[in-house]
Structures are given as structure tokens and as C-alpha cells.
Amino acid sequence: MEGAYILLFFLLFLHKSYAAVLHIISDSSFLTDRDTLVSPARIFELGFFKPGSSENRYLGIWYKNISIRKVVWVANRDYPLLGTSPLVLKIVDQGILGLFNNISLIWSSNTTTLANVTAKLQDNGNLVVIDQDSGVIWQSFDYPTDTLLPGMKLGRDLLRGKEWHLSSWKSSQDPAPGEFTLGADAVGYPEYKIKHRALVKVRNEPWANQLLCRIVIGNKSLAFTYDVIIQEVSKGQLEFFWATREMVVGRRWQSINMTQQSCACLDEKRFVPKNPKGWETGDWSSGCIRRAPLECKNGIEGFIKYSNLKLPDTEYTWFDMNMTLEECHTKCLQNCTCMAYANPDNTRSICLFWFSDLLDIVQPDDIGGRDIFVRMASTELGNNV
Incomplete structure (x- = not known):
């Protein structure tokens, strides 16, 4: 196999000593380090580049007609190409799009197919490998x-x-x-x-x-x-x-x-810093706690609505894509571990439930935040049930 690659480069540079603009890569049409692959409407371009003052070479994609080059995708970002050895991007064994130097395979699409395969650069900047039978089998947008x-x-x-x-x-x-x-x-x-x-x-x-x-x-x-x-x-x-x-x-x-941000309790009437001394020195890591602890007795607790907020961290949440706010209220109230609920998307019925601490609630500088309903003890509800 190594001998075949050396022969490939010998034939490549014997017959192709000019730069070319390509619109397709196949087993017979390949891209060298002198060429570029251009999308149909000439919006994006794929080729080899050197970042900054580095002498390392990479295969990347950038906008063709914007004067200040901004590379938007890099194939071999973990495998810089050192030196001046010739390079080629080509379709090889069983439909693999591979990047080779004169010694070895540097990067590949890691695809396998027995059908005829081509590679194209689309006008949205997506490099795709296309199987003539099943369509796109690999795309740079996935990486x-x-x-x-x-x-x-x-x-x-x-x-x-x-x-x-x-x-x-x-x-x-x-x-x-x-x-x-x-x-x-x-x-x-x-x-x-x-x-x-x-x-x-x-x-x-x-x-x-x-x-x-x-x-x-x-x-x-x-x-x-x-x-x-x-x-x-x-x-x-x-x-x-x-x-x-x-x-x-x-x-x-x-x-x-x-x-840098400063912190405050969500509602100073109903919440207090858990660590008051730390709060005074700028250590807000302990957050705030309710003045009146939750008891969850016979459904007498309820929720208070807070508006125009950046919703809390959703890492430990559960959601339902087809539930009204009224249904959210009922379901959350029935579960003593449910601390809050909200609809993160006002264009449709979604219910998002929090079952742990409410972390990183933010009051935005402008209007456009969300409403959240926070579980509170019955003594805190007043007329806000």
C-alpha cells in the first residue's frame, strides 16, 4: 500500500504541475496542495492554509469572497502537516475521502461503501461525501x-x-x-x-x-x-x-x-443568603435559601410567579413537550421534590420542571426573559397562590 501511495504522488506531480479550481473530488479527480475545491455558487472554498506565522499546513474551509480569511472548519486540526511534502485529498478504498502526504494517510472521513463516491463542497459550507446509491454518507457539519x-x-x-x-x-x-x-x-x-x-x-x-x-x-x-x-x-x-x-x-x-456579575437573592422578602458572612465578602457560592422552609403538607404549598428572568440551569430537569401551564402547576404541586416549573418557549406548550436547587437565575438587562413559578411555603403565598 505504501508503494502505491508513492507511485500516486509521482504520477500526480508528473502530470499536474498547475493549480486548479475543482468542483468535485472523486477517485479520478483529486485535490493537491496547490488546488481549491469551490462550492457551486463560489461562496465557500476548501484548500490548504497556514495559520498565522506557522509553517504547519491544514486542510480547511473558508468564505471565498470575503477578503479577511476566516477559516470556519479544519479537517486535520489534531494532525498538523509539517514540512513541504506534497499533499493530496482523494477518494480511495471503498469510498474513503482521505488526506495523504507522501508517507501515509493523515486524515479520513472513515466511511465504507462499495458504490461510486464523490465529495463536494456545498454553498452552506458543508463538505459532503456522497454515495450514488444512498446519498450523503459523511458530512463536515457532523464534526x-x-x-x-x-x-x-x-x-x-x-x-x-x-x-x-x-x-x-x-x-x-x-x-x-x-x-x-x-x-x-x-x-x-x-x-x-x-x-x-x-x-x-x-x-x-x-x-x-x-x-x-x-x-x-x-x-x-x-x-x-x-x-x-x-x-x-x-x-x-x-x-x-x-x-x-x-x-x-x-x-x-x-x-x-x-x-463579572454580582449576586442578589431572587426575592429579598422571601429569600435570604445561606452564608451571610460569605455574601458580604463577595462569596455567593452558597446561594440563597427560603425564609420559610417547605413542608409539603396536604398540597397546601403553592407557587409564586417571577417574571422576565433567565431561567435556572436545566442540567437536572425533566420536561414534557405537550403540557399546559395549568397541567404543569398540578403535576409539580403533587411532587414534593418539584421546586419550580416554567415554559421556556412561549410559542408552544412545553413544561420544564426543576427538581434540585435553582442555579444561575439572572435578571436580564432588557425585556425578553421568561416566567418561572417557584414553590413556596403556604405562609409566603398571601394572595399569590
């Missing part, structure tokens, strides 16, 4: 790097056990996975979080169908996908790149920085 393109997903494929998440570059010169990730929790109602290693740095609102994103919650997947922006995670920040739906006119990157 995001640090950027979320319109149509990509973050979340989980429940059938295949696959997770879609972003991970930062190690540095501007090294696209290997860095210490920051953006993804969804493995349990509970889906929401995405930026983590520094295992530490949660930023948590979003629990998923809801909003202007720029679509939410998919079903038996096969839990995911959200954006319509009109690129989202990148870098050094614990989110950067947004705005463009038209046709993705041909780029504007500029905007960074969202992590900010």
Missing part, C-alpha cells in the same frame, strides 16, 4: 470545529450517540482543540454552555425558538441551529459574524465578553 455555520447543529444525535459541540483553537496559530468548549449538557432540557475545561463560564437561556435559531427536540435529536450568523468560540468568548441569508456579503466580527 464542527470552532465555528457554527448556518445549518450546523449544537446538541446531541440520540440515535447515533453523537455530540455536536465547538471547541476553541489552542492559539491563533494552532487550530488544535483548546480549553474552551461550547455545547449542550448531556442530561436535562437542552441549553448551551461555554466551559473552560469542566468549569461552566457562560450559560445561555434554555433553548427556545427565537428569531435567529431553530430548535429541534425529538426522539432522534436535541439540537439547535442558527439561520443567518456564524458563531465562534475563542478564549471563552462568543464572536458573531453577520451576513445575508445567501451568505455572500459579510460585515464584521463582534465579540461578546464574559463579564
Whole structure:
């Protein structure tokens, strides 16, 4: 096999000493380190690049017609190509899309099929391997790097056990996975979080169908996908790149920085700091507790509505995709461990239940938060049952 690869490169550079723009890769049409693969409408381009001042080479995808190159996907981010050895991307044995140097296989799509196979770059930036009999058998959208393109997903494929998440570059010169990730929790109602290693740095609102994103919650997947922006995670920040739906006119990157926050109890009339001394010194880790403890006697407890909030962390929650708020109230009241309930998406009937501490409730700076109904002792209810 090694001899065959050496012969391949000998023939390759004997007969092809010019750069080419390709629209398809097959077993007879291959991409060298001088070529690029371009999407049909010339929106995206795939080729080899060197990040920053690094001499390492990578196979990546970027916007073709935006002057400041922004690489949005990297194939061999864990396997830099050193030196100046010739490179080729080609369909080989049993439908594998493989990246080779003159010694070995560097990266592959890890696919297997006996049918004729081609690889194409779509106008949404998705590199696909297509089996003529069964269609797409592999796609780069299933392996995001640090950027979320319109149509990509973050979340989980429940059938295949696959997770879609972003991970930062190690540095501007090294696209290997860095210490920051953006993804969804493995349990509970889906929401995405930026983590520094295992530490949660930023948590979003629990998923809801909003202007720029679509939410998919079903038996096969839990995911959200954006319509009109690129989202990148870098050094614990989110950067947004705005463009038209046709993705041909780029504007500029905007960074969202992590900010330091102060804490307050949700309701100072009904909640107090669990550790008052720590609270005074800026240690809010113990959170707040109810002034009147819950007793859960004969259903006499109830719920108080708090509005315009970023809902609590949903890692330890249960949800029903077809339940009214009235049904939520009844079901939560019947379970003494149910601490709160809410509808995270006002466009449809969803009930989200919390069964542990309510963590990371935030009052947004602008209107647009959600309502949450928090379980309280009967002595705290007054006229708010």
C-alpha cells in the first residue's frame, strides 16, 4: 500500500504541475496542495492554509469572497502537516475521502461503501461525501470545529450517540482543540454552555425558538441551529459574524465578553443568603435559601410567579413537550421534590420542571426573559397562590 501511495504522488506531480479550481473530488479527480475545491455558487472554498506565522499546513474551509480569511472548519486540526511534502485529498478504498502526504494517510472521513463516491463542497459550507446509491454518507457539519455555520447543529444525535459541540483553537496559530468548549449538557432540557475545561463560564437561556435559531427536540435529536450568523468560540468568548441569508456579503466580527456579575437573592422578602458572612465578602457560592422552609403538607404549598428572568440551569430537569401551564402547576404541586416549573418557549406548550436547587437565575438587562413559578411555603403565598 505504501508503494502505491508513492507511485500516486509521482504520477500526480508528473502530470499536474498547475493549480486548479475543482468542483468535485472523486477517485479520478483529486485535490493537491496547490488546488481549491469551490462550492457551486463560489461562496465557500476548501484548500490548504497556514495559520498565522506557522509553517504547519491544514486542510480547511473558508468564505471565498470575503477578503479577511476566516477559516470556519479544519479537517486535520489534531494532525498538523509539517514540512513541504506534497499533499493530496482523494477518494480511495471503498469510498474513503482521505488526506495523504507522501508517507501515509493523515486524515479520513472513515466511511465504507462499495458504490461510486464523490465529495463536494456545498454553498452552506458543508463538505459532503456522497454515495450514488444512498446519498450523503459523511458530512463536515457532523464534526464542527470552532465555528457554527448556518445549518450546523449544537446538541446531541440520540440515535447515533453523537455530540455536536465547538471547541476553541489552542492559539491563533494552532487550530488544535483548546480549553474552551461550547455545547449542550448531556442530561436535562437542552441549553448551551461555554466551559473552560469542566468549569461552566457562560450559560445561555434554555433553548427556545427565537428569531435567529431553530430548535429541534425529538426522539432522534436535541439540537439547535442558527439561520443567518456564524458563531465562534475563542478564549471563552462568543464572536458573531453577520451576513445575508445567501451568505455572500459579510460585515464584521463582534465579540461578546464574559463579564463579572454580582449576586442578589431572587426575592429579598422571601429569600435570604445561606452564608451571610460569605455574601458580604463577595462569596455567593452558597446561594440563597427560603425564609420559610417547605413542608409539603396536604398540597397546601403553592407557587409564586417571577417574571422576565433567565431561567435556572436545566442540567437536572425533566420536561414534557405537550403540557399546559395549568397541567404543569398540578403535576409539580403533587411532587414534593418539584421546586419550580416554567415554559421556556412561549410559542408552544412545553413544561420544564426543576427538581434540585435553582442555579444561575439572572435578571436580564432588557425585556425578553421568561416566567418561572417557584414553590413556596403556604405562609409566603398571601394572595399569590
